[in-house]
Amino acid sequence: MKKLTKQQKEEIIKKIQEDKPISDEYRFLIPFETEREYELVYAGKERKEDILADTLSVPFQPIKKFGEVKEDEWHNMLIFGDNLQALKHLLKLKEQGKLRNPDGRNGVKLIYIDPPFATEQEFRGAKEQKAYQDKIAGAEFLEFLRKRLIFLKELLTEDGSIFVHLDWRKGHHIKLLLDEIFGEEKLRNEIIWTYTGPSAPGQQQFSRKHEVIFWHTKSDNWIFNVDDIRVPYHETTAGKFESEGTGFGGKEADLSKGKIPEDWWYFPIVSRVRNEILGYPTQKPERLLERIIKASSNEGDIVLDAFAGSGTTGAVAEKLGRKWIMIDSSKLAIYTMQKRMLNLKAEIGNKGKALKPKPFVLYNAGLYLDSGFLEKMDEVDYRKFVLELFGAEPADNRVKGVQMHGILNNRPVMVFSQKDFLTHEFIDDLHKTLGDGLKDEMYIIAPMSVVRFNEDYIDKGKIRYHVLKVPYSIIQKILEKDFIRGLQPLSKANINQTIESVGFDFIYPPNVECEYYQGTEGGLFDQLVIKIKKFEPVQISKKQVEFKDPKKEALSMVMIDKDYDGNVFDMDHYFFNDEIVKNDFKVVFPKEKVGEKLMIIYLDVLGNEKAEVKNIKDFKKK
Ligand SMILES: C[S@@+](CC[C@H](N)C(=O)[O-])C[C@H]1O[C@@H](n2cnc3c(N)ncnc32)[C@H](O)[C@@H]1O
Known part of the structure; x- marks a missing residue:
């Protein structure tokens, strides 16, 4: 490292005293005491210690209990809220010794995450803006994920593993961050998941048909259940072994056991596995999670997915006899998961007999039902x-x-x-x-x-x-912190957005007025129609979001259970803002399979929902 001259030192001290930024030429001249030889530097990167200390822990408010939940026994957890704050609360549970695995270790044994990539914001906009937007969205996204990875590491047991699912856009950045947080030597595999699918006619590049999964372990002692994930040898290899021996230094390979899979995996995407399709845009195949969960956890272990989406991790964990915790900040994801867990099939690929899930609880973390x-x-x-x-x-x-x-x-x-x-x-x-x-x-x-x-x-x-x-209006005074709500998406294309919210608040159901009727909308017979006449979010907090036309801007989506059993909302249809606005504020769905009662949930972009139960008789013939 080059030494700083006396004049340079004075100049730096002066800048610091004047609260001014130090010029870039000093960036690599100032010696820092660092644990690493190199690291990824970007705007807004906070100290790990500050992240751990400054993140607010939000309590889990039980909303609904499924199955026989006993106070002192483990139950699986489905959590609605921003994962950062929820992870801090989970860390508290770990500190209280409440995340026990069958081997007595405390913490989460296996984490799988498939985070969003903030692509919408990033790639939209005029040419001149693009570079700037890329930089901001890029650095912000990195820090968004790094914060969560720091907590995830703390949550792992000493023999725990984390699998981070990414693609060609951000994979290389995040790999550096994972190496910083977990250690380069803790990278066990860079797994490539490949699949096939159609390409755009006339495209000027190869079809992008792979994603990346980085597997890091917390320590040098980790779980790898090799016999649970073996695959058959290729027939030519098997034939060669039989005629020429295995070539493993005289060691006999047991052909019947199969081989350890390579670090590239072929599994078809969900749209090609008919039984699995739930209509959640970024849903991952069960077979992918099956291999990860079997390899890196044992029966009864706790598996966590903090960006759970449609709930593939929980569904597979349940089938494989693991405990699970799933977090998502989108209401659509929560209702999709709730439905999925209550309609499970025992086999991977959503086949076979019905499987009743072990008791689980739906919690709200950060945004609570009213006082x-x-x-x-x-x-x-x-x-x-x-x-x-x-x-x-x-x-x-x-x-x-x-x-x-x-x-x-x-x-x-x-x-x-x-x-x-x-x-x-x-x-x-x-x-x-x-x-x-x-x-x-x-x-x-x-x-x-x-x-x-x-x-x-x-x-x-x-x-x-x-x-x-x-309630909170009082707590807010004490904490002197404002609640920043994460916004719910307006269209299906935005489901994979990053959502960030800070603090906590109560849910204030929006004011909604509708007309309900049966008709032949769009020339089709027997449709039910909900025409939204008025939609207004109710905002109590100091920092309010302004909407010029609330009906147009503040409605995120409408979700419908058309055969409501009076107990659990079992979603049949959902409609995003863009579709509803285009259809002149009408929500139209087929009358087929409708029951006596319907439950309709109106969600505003701030995450507040209003649920109403309607009788089929309320839909008058037009
Ligand atoms: C790519 S999807 C996960 C898909 C999932 N692997 C599956 O198989 O369905 C990413 C999810 O992260 C959620 N998400 C985004 N920001 C979040 C946050 N801060 N906290 C919790 N979930 C978040 C989104 O709502 C979305 O459902």
Whole structure:
């Protein structure tokens, strides 16, 4: 490394003192203490330590339980929300020893992710803008993914593996980042997934028919279940072995066992595997996940997919007897996965007998059903949820015989019942009992609706009783952080977009007014029609998104279950904004197979949904 001259040193110090950027010529002259010989440098790259510390952990709000979920037993998890914040919460669960595998190790054994590539924004726009857009979208995307990879590494068990699915656009960048985060020597394979398919007539390049999967392990001790993934030898090789021996230094290869597959895999894409097609644009084939899950995890192990899409990872994990956690920030993905998990077939390729999934819970992480919903939660779930909401650690303990539920800033926290009123008299009585049992302060968490006074804290002698009121409008004041909602897509083409949201908020159902009728739309017989007359998102937060024409801009999609069983939303049709706007705000679907009741979900771009149940009789003949 070249030494800096005295003058150069002074110049750098001056710039720093004036808060000005240091010129580029010094970039490689300033010595940095670094763990690596080289690394990928780009705008906005944060320190790993800051990422781990500054990310907000968002609690999981149970929305629906499928099967017999028992409080102290593992259940699989389907999580709606931004994965970064959800991963931080999962890390907390790991720290609490709640991610146990059958061998006793704590954490996730296997991670598969198939992240989006932000292509829409990147390749749109005028020529002059393109270079700039590429750079920003490029660097932003890298940091978006790097942040998540940092958490994913922390979540892995010591013998865990991560498979990152990418393509020719971003693969080379991300490989460098994976090497930085996991270590170059931890790269076990660069797997090429190949497939065939039509090409555009007259195209001026070869058809792009492969994707890349990088497999890194957390340590030098990893799982590779070689006998579970063997494939038959090619017949010419088998014949040669029989006549000439195997050539493995005198070692006999057992032909009947088959060989270890190469690092390039051929599996047809989903559109060619009829039984698997769910209509989710980026769905991956089950056979691909089968090989990964069989090779790198054992039965009963925890498998995680943080960009789960249509839920291929969870579906295959379930079939192979693994536990699963799936996260996605798109509502369409969540409803697609919910339906998929409830309609599983036992064999890979979605064939064979029906398979009832093990108990799983649908959670919201970051965007919660409104505070009225809290009242419907059972005491245990409610307590866990609100403690986490305020960043308190759950802890059962007693102070002078009074039950406390958590710890915040080293002080006790009581979660007040949702059914009583929190009054001055209660605080008086509490103080009489606790008084000298407390050091200086304590916290009481209570729903705003039960608090009978306006103060945020009450002083009694030397003790301060803080009252933390739910919902979020109050929490926001404490955190002084704004919630940035990740936007839901407006068209099918945008499903694979990167979604990023920060903080948390409650769901406010949009105002929707519709006309419902039966008709012969587009010359077809027996169609049901929902004509959207009014659509307006409800925004309570300080930072509101402005819509010039809300009906046109704020509606993301409409999803329909046309034979609603009164319990689970089992999606049959979905319609994106672009299609609805083009069709003069009409949602049209066939009457065939319609039941007595229909459930219709209207989703706004901010992620709020309004669900309504309609009777078939509400659709009048026109
Ligand atoms: C390529 S798809 C995954 C497809 C999946 N492998 C399958 O087989 O169906 C990527 C998914 O990442 C989701 N996504 C994008 N940003 C996200 C975020 N910040 N948190 C969670 N999911 C996100 C998208 O909604 C999309 O469903």
